[in-house]
Amino acid sequence: xxxxxxxxxxxxxxxxxxxxxxxxxxxxEPQGSQIGGSEKLAKILNILxxxxxxxxxxxxxxxxxxxxxxxxxKMFTFNDILKIEDNSLKKALFxxxxxxxxxxxxxxxxxxxxxxxxxxxxxxxxxxLIELKTLGPQKRSNIEDAKxxxxxxxxxMQENGELFFKNSNKKDEWV
Numbered sequence: 001x002x003x004x005x006x007x008x009x010x011x012x013x014x015x016x017x018x019x020x021x022x023x024x025x026x027x028x029e030p031q032g033s034q035i036g037g038s039e040k041l042a043k044i045l046n047i048l049x050x051x052x053x054x055x056x057x058x059x060x061x062x063x064x065x066x067x068x069x070x071x072x073x074k075m076f077t078f079n080d081i082l083k084i085e086d087n088s089l090k091k092a093l094f095x096x097x098x099x100x101x102x103x104x105x106x107x108x109x110x111x112x113x114x115x116x117x118x119x120x121x122x123x124x125x126x127x128x129l130i131e132l133k134t135l136g137p138q139k140r141s142n143i144e145d146a147k148x149x150x151x152x153x154x155x156x157m158q159e160n161g162e163l164f165f166k167n168s169n170k171k172d173e174w175v
């Protein structure tokens with residue numbers, strides 16, 4: 001039974017990817033460019049569970065690599081957090097509770113953990129490190145939910161113009 005369910009899932013995924021690809025092609029034509037098709041799809045994929053979004057993007061990439069590239073350029077993922085300026089991230093972290101942060105960092109790289117740890121107070125850092133040490137096995141879906149909650153906060157800040165990314169071409173600095 002699990003085999004047929006996974007085949008149906010794959011077929012449905014392919015149909016969704018094809019439908020989205022056709023719609024996006026229309027948006028990317030001159031009359032549709034005002035709507036911002038690839039940008040809208042990037043927002044939709046950002047909202048979806050990480051694995052689902054990656055699968056859809058992978059299907060689009062098989063059919064149209066150029067379109068997939070446009071979409072990827074407009075997506076904001078958890079790894080993009082490494083590109084956020086520290087002052088912006090500090091402000092965002094006031095909104096995020098330690099239990100959510102600890103869960104999101106459970107399976108992350110040391111670099112990602114350090115990005116967060118470097119942008120919180122010493123007291124909070126101690127509590128977060130304890131949280132990370134004592135956090136037992138967790139469901140992947142719970143970890144993804146925690147990451148998505150953090151990304152929601154960051155996307156909201158980005159939409160409000162409160163989130164800034166490092167720009168290697170720019171020599172401006174905070175004073």
